[in-house]
Amino acid sequence: MLSALETRVPPPLLLVALAAVLWFLAGNGSSAHHLAFGLPIIVLGLSLNAIPKVLFRRAGTTVSPLRPEKSSTLITSGLYRHSRNPMYLGYAIALIGWAICLGQPVGLAVVGFYVGYVTRFQIMPEERQLAAMFPDEYAVYSAAVRRWI
Numbered sequence: 001m002l003s004a005l006e007t008r009v010p011p012p013l014l015l016v017a018l019a020a021v022l023w024f025l026a027g028n029g030s031s032a033h034h035l036a037f038g039l040p041i042i043v044l045g046l047s048l049n050a051i052p053k054v055l056f057r058r059a060g061t062t063v064s065p066l067r068p069e070k071s072s073t074l075i076t077s078g079l080y081r082h083s084r085n086p087m088y089l090g091y092a093i094a095l096i097g098w099a100i101c102l103g104q105p106v107g108l109a110v111v112g113f114y115v116g117y118v119t120r121f122q123i124m125p126e127e128r129q130l131a132a133m134f135p136d137e138y139a140v141y142s143a144a145v146r147r148w149i
Helices: 011-026 032-059 086-101 107-133 135-144
Strands: none
Touching: 011 086, 011 107, 032 086, 086 107, 107 135
């Protein structure tokens, strides 16, 4: 039954939904100090999400997280030398920045939920697909590079 959720919720939609939850929980917790510290973290996270998309487009492979079976190339360069999932890592970092902006310590629990959800319902299905499509290359790559960081 849980497999029905695999690759069904677009990660950007999940990010926005969880950011809205944090906004709702925050009330009036934000301050200029929080914004000064949190906004650069958001920018860093969104950059980590955007930069790998350039590699995907150059390689002519899909960036759609909902269609991992449409991957035509295994990307292992750039940020993918350090993390198998820099796009999802970028969203997690952006959520941390958003929680800081809102002065919301419970944001760490929201980030934990994001990491757990994305790992189970997005990353694991993608990994199964990549292992089936690029068995030797993916085995070597996944042994050498961590899933998150």
